[in-house]
Amino acid sequence: MDIMRNAGNRCQKALSGYVHTPPTNLCRMKKVCNVYSGSALLQDEGLVARIVEAVVGAVEVPVTLKIRTGWNRNNRNGVRIARIAEDAGIAALAVHGRTRADLYQGEAEYETIAAIRQAIRIPLLANGDIDSPQKAAAVLKATGADAVMIGRAAQGRPWIFREIAHYLASGEILAAPSALAVRDILVGHLEDLYSFHGELAGVRIARKHLGWYARDRAENAAFRSVVNGTDCAQTQLRLTRDYFDRLADSQPLAA
Ligand SMILES: Cc1cc2nc3c(=O)[nH]c(=O)nc-3n(C[C@H](O)[C@H](O)[C@H](O)COP(=O)(O)O)c2cc1C
Numbered sequence: 001m002d003i004m005r006n007a008g009n010r011c012q013k014a015l016s017g018y019v020h021t022p023p024t025n026l027c028r029m030k031k032v033c034n035v036y037s038g039s040a041l042l043q044d045e046g047l048v049a050r051i052v053e054a055v056v057g058a059v060e061v062p063v064t065l066k067i068r069t070g071w072n073r074n075n076r077n078g079v080r081i082a083r084i085a086e087d088a089g090i091a092a093l094a095v096h097g098r099t100r101a102d103l104y105q106g107e108a109e110y111e112t113i114a115a116i117r118q119a120i121r122i123p124l125l126a127n128g129d130i131d132s133p134q135k136a137a138a139v140l141k142a143t144g145a146d147a148v149m150i151g152r153a154a155q156g157r158p159w160i161f162r163e164i165a166h167y168l169a170s171g172e173i174l175a176a177p178s179a180l181a182v183r184d185i186l187v188g189h190l191e192d193l194y195s196f197h198g199e200l201a202g203v204r205i206a207r208k209h210l211g212w213y214a215r216d217r218a219e220n221a222a223f224r225s226v227v228n229g230t231d232c233a234q235t236q237l238r239l240t241r242d243y244f245d246r247l248a249d250s251q252p253l254a255a
Pocket residue numbers: 025026027028066096127128129130149150151152153
């Protein structure tokens with residue numbers, strides 16, 4: 001428990017505002033589950049309570065928690081874990097609509113999230129397979145959640161958040177960003193990666209993002225093979241600009 005308290009304290013210092021970190025993040029990564037933390041903890045509700053209480057008690061900022069719906073489909077204890085979290089003082093709860101055993105297979109189910117909504121009063125974020133404004137609206141309606149959390153659909157498409165916000169506010173679909181708008185967002189993202197990670201690590205980390213941004217776009221494969229060949233930030237930026245400039249000249253981009 002001391003480790004959890006210390007981890008909470010370190011997070012509080014690192015992130016001003018709130019704590020949402022691996023210590024209170026009951027996820028399914030093998031490296032986490034194999035040491036009996038993350039979503040493996042969902043099997044031991046008493047331990048979840050002690051850990052969450054320890055972290056909440058160790059920091060002065062709000063602590064949020066993310067869980068799956070249970071350990072496996074026969075043990076969907078998400079409602080009980082959610083009550084434990086609320087009783088321990090967790091400020092908001094995010095729920096991925098799959099069990100730990102589901103990994104990413106099948107489709108997320110939202111019934112358990114809806115049941116959790118009925119069981120607790122703290123803000124609830126629904127998560128899993130939300131990839132469009134319409135899906136976000138449908139999940140909010142089906143679950144009664146206060147918000148949605150987006151993972152994979154934001155990879156290479158960070159404007160999905162404003163698309164969803166616009167749709168929820170107006171019922172209308174925002175036009176897809178132009179190639180030049182995508183270029184500018186991506187260039188800003190690359191520059192942030194270089195400045196945060198340093199040039200070499202930044203260029204390498206950027207490759208997967210470049211692939212996501214160019215996914216489903218013309219000449220994606222050719223672009224990736226050229227842009228992945230460099231370890232130089234300036235070259236990566238130039239190739240990226242050239243690619244999107246060419247796309248802008250030739251055709252509008254579909255979302
Ligand atoms: C690259 C990547 C990293 C992730 N890292 C974490 C993590 O550290 N902790 C966690 O609880 N979930 C993590 N997830 C899971 C997501 O938060 C989310 O629950 C899951 O992807 C389902 O949402 P989605 O369908 O919107 O992607 C990660 C997902 C991806 C794609």
